[in-house]
Amino acid sequence: MEPGTARIAVDLLGGDDAPAVVVDGALRALRADPDLHLLLVGPSEVAGGLVDVLTPEQRSRVTVRQVRHAVTMADQPIRAPRAATTIRAAVAAVAEGTAGAVVSAGSTGATVAAAALGLGRWPDVRRPALVATLPAVAGPVVLLDVGGSLEHRSTTLARHAVLGSAYAAVAHSITSPRVGLLSVGTEPGKGDRLRRAADPLLAALSLPCDGRYVGLVEGYDVAIGERADVVVTDGFTGNVLLKAIEGAYAMAGGPPTSGGVPRAAALLGVAGTVVVCHGAAGGEDVASGIALAAHLWRRDATARVAALLAAGRPADTSDRTTHTEVIP
Amino acid sequence: MEPGTARIAVDLLGGDDAPAVVVDGALRALRADPDLHLLLVGPSEVAGGLVDVLTPEQRSRVTVRQVRHAVTMADQPIRAPRAATTIRAAVAAVAEGTAGAVVSAGSTGATVAAAALGLGRWPDVRRPALVATLPAVAGPVVLLDVGGSLEHRSTTLARHAVLGSAYAAVAHSITSPRVGLLSVGTEPGKGDRLRRAADPLLAALSLPCDGRYVGLVEGYDVAIGERADVVVTDGFTGNVLLKAIEGAYAMAGGPPTSGGVPRAAALLGVAGTVVVCHGAAGGEDVASGIALAAHLWRRDATARVAALLAAGRPADTSDRTTHTEVIP
Numbered sequence: 001m002e003p004g005t006a007r008i009a010v011d012l013l014g015g016d017d018a019p020a021v022v023v024d025g026a027l028r029a030l031r032a033d034p035d036l037h038l039l040l041v042g043p044s045e046v047a048g049g050l051v052d053v054l055t056p057e058q059r060s061r062v063t064v065r066q067v068r069h070a071v072t073m074a075d076q077p078i079r080a081p082r083a084a085t086t087i088r089a090a091v092a093a094v095a096e097g098t099a100g101a102v103v104s105a106g107s108t109g110a111t112v113a114a115a116a117l118g119l120g121r122w123p124d125v126r127r128p129a130l131v132a133t134l135p136a137v138a139g140p141v142v143l144l145d146v147g148g149s150l151e152h153r154s155t156t157l158a159r160h161a162v163l164g165s166a167y168a169a170v171a172h173s174i175t176s177p178r179v180g181l182l183s184v185g186t187e188p189g190k191g192d193r194l195r196r197a198a199d200p201l202l203a204a205l206s207l208p209c210d211g212r213y214v215g216l217v218e219g220y221d222v223a224i225g226e227r228a229d230v231v232v233t234d235g236f237t238g239n240v241l242l243k244a245i246e247g248a249y250a251m252a253g254g255p256p257t258s259g260g261v262p263r264a265a266a267l268l269g270v271a272g273t274v275v276v277c278h279g280a281a282g283g284e285d286v287a288s289g290i291a292l293a294a295h296l297w298r299r300d301a302t303a304r305v306a307a308l309l310a311a312g313r314p315a316d317t318s319d320r321t322t323h324t325e326v327i328p
Numbered sequence: 329m330e331p332g333t334a335r336i337a338v339d340l341l342g343g344d345d346a347p348a349v350v351v352d353g354a355l356r357a358l359r360a361d362p363d364l365h366l367l368l369v370g371p372s373e374v375a376g377g378l379v380d381v382l383t384p385e386q387r388s389r390v391t392v393r394q395v396r397h398a399v400t401m402a403d404q405p406i407r408a409p410r411a412a413t414t415i416r417a418a419v420a421a422v423a424e425g426t427a428g429a430v431v432s433a434g435s436t437g438a439t440v441a442a443a444a445l446g447l448g449r450w451p452d453v454r455r456p457a458l459v460a461t462l463p464a465v466a467g468p469v470v471l472l473d474v475g476g477s478l479e480h481r482s483t484t485l486a487r488h489a490v491l492g493s494a495y496a497a498v499a500h501s502i503t504s505p506r507v508g509l510l511s512v513g514t515e516p517g518k519g520d521r522l523r524r525a526a527d528p529l530l531a532a533l534s535l536p537c538d539g540r541y542v543g544l545v546e547g548y549d550v551a552i553g554e555r556a557d558v559v560v561t562d563g564f565t566g567n568v569l570l571k572a573i574e575g576a577y578a579m580a581g582g583p584p585t586s587g588g589v590p591r592a593a594a595l596l597g598v599a600g601t602v603v604v605c606h607g608a609a610g611g612e613d614v615a616s617g618i619a620l621a622a623h624l625w626r627r628d629a630t631a632r633v634a635a636l637l638a639a640g641r642p643a644d645t646s647d648r649t650t651h652t653e654v655i656p
Contacts, residue, residue, distance in 0.1 A: 136579070147512055150520035184475055184567040185607075192478035192564045219568035223575030236520045237565050239512040240547035241572045247551030248576035251464065251584045258579070279513070 005035045006294035009090040009099035012042025013070030014106025015286070016279050019046045022105060025286020026050055029294075030058050032287065036294055037061045039099045041090040043068050065089055071110040087111055091118035094272040101273035101293035103264075105281040108147050111274065112267060119272035122306055127152070128269030129160045130235065130276060131167055132242055135259030136225025142168045142177070143222055145235035146242050146265055152234035154197035157181065161202050163268045164230035165211030166308040170301045171266070176210040180217030180228030182237065190216055194234065202232070208308040223248075264289030266296060273302045333363045334622035337418040337427035340370025341398030342434025343614070344607050347374045350433060353614020354378055357622075358386050360615065364622055365389045367427045369418040371396050393417055399438040415439055419446035422600040429601035429621035431592075433609040436475050439602065440595060447600035450634055455480070456597030457488045458563065458604055459495055460570055463587030464553025470496045470505070471550055473563035474570050474593055480562035482525035485509065489530050491596045492558035493539030494636040498629045499594070504538040508545030508556030510565065518544055522562065530560070536636040551576075592617030594624060601630045 010026050012019045019042060026038055027050060040047040040062060047064040054062065067089045087106055091114045093099040104111045112128055121128065130148035134141045144164050145152070161179050168177035181202055183191035188199065195216070202213045214228055221227045223245055233241070246261040255261070263278035263285035273296050277289040296302065338354050340347045347370060354366055355378060368375040368390060375392040382390065395417040415434055419442045421427040432439045440456055449456065458476035462469045472492050473480070489507050496505040509530055511519035516527065523544070530541045542556055549555045551573055561569070574589040583589070591606035591613035601624050605617040624630065 150512065182568055184478065184564060195564075219571030219573075220575035220578075222572050223579045233568075236512060236523075237568060240510055240561075240565060241569060243547030244550050244569045244572050245547075245576040247548035248573040249580055250548075251551045251586070252577055252580035252582070253584065254580070256579045256581065 004298045005037060006033075006101070006297045007037045007039065007099045008290055008293045008297070009039040009041055009093040009102040010290065011086045011090045011102065011104035011106055012040055012046050013086040014104035014111070015277065015281055017282075018070070018105065021281060021283045022286050023050045024283030025281070025290060027053065028283055028287035029290035030054065030061060033291065033294060036290070037063070038290070039063045039065055039090070039093055041065045041067050041086045041093065065093065071106055087114045088118065091115055091272070091274070095119055100297040101275065103275045103277065103286070103289045103293050105277035105279060105286055105289070107279070108276050111276050112148055115267055115270045115272065115274045119270045119274070122269055122271060122309060124309070125159060125163070125269035127156050128267050129163055130265040131164065131268050132262050132265040133172065134222065134225070134245070134261060136223065137258060138225050139174065139229065140172050141222060141225040141228070142172065142230045143238055143242065144232060144268070145238050147235045147239035148267060148269070150234070150236045152194065154194060154201055157194070157198040157232050157234070158201040158205060161205060161213065161230070161232045162207060162309060162312070163305065164232055165207040165209055166305040167266070167268060167301070168230050169209030169211070170299060170304045170308070171296060174229050176212060177207070177229040178214045178227070179207060179211050179230040179232065180214050180221060182222070182231050182233035183216040183218065186216045186218060188215065206312055208312050262288070264292050266292065268305060271302075271306070273297050332626045333365060334361075334429070334625045335365045335367060335427045336618055336621045336625070337367040337369055337421040337430045338618065339414045339418045339430065339432035339434055340368055340374050341414040342432035342439070343605065343609055345610075346398070346433065349609060349611045350614050351378045352611030353609070353618060355381065356611055356615035357618035358382065358389060361619065361622060364618070365391070366618070367391045367393055367418070367421055369393045369395055369414045369421065393421065399434055415442045416446065419443055419600070419602070423447055428625040429603065431603045431605065431614070431617045431621050433605035433607060433614055433617070435607070436604055439604050440476055443595055443598045443600065443602045447598045447602070450597055450599060450637060452637070453487060453491070453597035455484050456595050457491055458593040459492065459596050460590050460593040461500065462550065462553070462573070462589060464551065465586060466553050467502065467557065468500045469550060469553040469556070470500065470558045471566055471570065472558075472560060472596070473566050475563045475567035476595060476597070478562070478564045480522065482522055482529055485522070485526040485560050485562070486529040486533060489533055489541065489558070489560045490535060490637060490640070491633065492560055493535040493537055494633040495594070495596060495629070496558050497537030497539070498627060498632045498636070499624060502557050504540060505535070505557040506542045506555070507535060507539050507558040507560065508542050508549060510550070510559050510561035511544040511546065514544045514546060516543065534640055536640050590616070592620050594620065596633060599630075599634070601625050
């Protein structure tokens, strides 16, 4: 545990099984981390149910912001920031400095939209990335994007390679991160059009923190981690991959001793610390998401990654959208 | 084991570790299946090395076709059919009726190109699909495409849904196969542009063998198999997914008791039975590929799937390319 009081805003109404699992996760997190303060964002009766079971010491570390409305999974993501929803209010708490980070198990699309609009995107990052860290034999494997956005271009993959390299160094203390591009084979030229276009872009990058591009890697490498510390892919592929590995561990009788598939991921590319939990997260998953948010806040990870990005910003890694492209 | 003498052409020079693992796989297959005949396609000294260790009875079930050249992984796929390569000769043996099926662990691209040009594609199937069958708790899960082609359109996904439904019934005796479309969530509308376009197309299909479309499924469902018997995705995603599940099983200490990830897949969409093994296949994997080819031949699977396709061919499931589209 890094020192420092972390103040985390928690979206009580985000998630398939909210608020029960979020309340459970918040309780677990408060018990596990004595330097954790939570801003509970949701209906007062839900927050009150949690506060009632806390010790007086724990209660002193909890604040409530009353918000009655959730974004439902069926809502269009873009609606969330326009309504007085829990995710919007939780993001606003980060924007105004009341909280250091926000955690939600609600719709990823709604959270990304609320974060992008409420906190602002970093310069040159058109598409924020969701970053998941898998525990592999040789150490953590940083996988991005796992669903921050679903439509990617080669320039986005290049930008995310830079983000991933910086994140691996800042959040996980990986020195000289090896960065690979996920494809269907390791020989140069393997892959679809997107990968064939991205491969030379990634090879030409100057990666922060002495990161080095190791070329194409395969699905196998995401779970094993021997060939790369950072694996870059589009958000669609990353999302289905992560869930497939989770299913495989369930089939195999449980995750390896090094740890299972994370059900919380950091959103990189917005000016604030945002952690997204799996919609089907349980209490333990929400607690691990809060712990990740506290860890990132204590390392000042968001600002440090942003600074690394700004310091080494070559023109060819921008994924800004031109007027000829349509973003859905 | 289904009855019937199966004659399988084996590409001795296909695979990262060819010819050693192919020779090993052929030997294992001959020992395991007394009704198996092999046509060994490759240099005579390689085939001779195998024949030398066979019993007289086994030798009576082996024929050799002398071909000296392999397609290497670095070759452009399209070159293979134009040269006198082992894969071209093995496919020709199927086209002329000397063999009932072909097995290769060589470059997938080269095998698909050789098969499409040497055997011809089925009407309305512009992009053949590689089909892998994963053993799940509730029964087999048919996953396609796992790399037959890497660029897909929504009409290709719809066509592959039909192929997968027919294949599940014919090859695995699955009645009323449940067909799902792989995406990042199960709610309608989840996914990238390709999935959002494909979902209504799949919902409108009349699937063979009483197949029924169950909507969007997630990566988890590919390994677990509770929600769908057939999972449709593009060849890029399917390939990385399959290898990620393989890596996860390796991380978890081994595959589940129901079985691991297959390293052999059937190619659907060409007028002949073609089995592609993983480039890094071992002897056991090659033997399982030969067994799959024999199984499909004995069930007359290719012709039966083609007949089901032809019988229920609605105009909207064609994935023929129009003159406005470019195929790489």
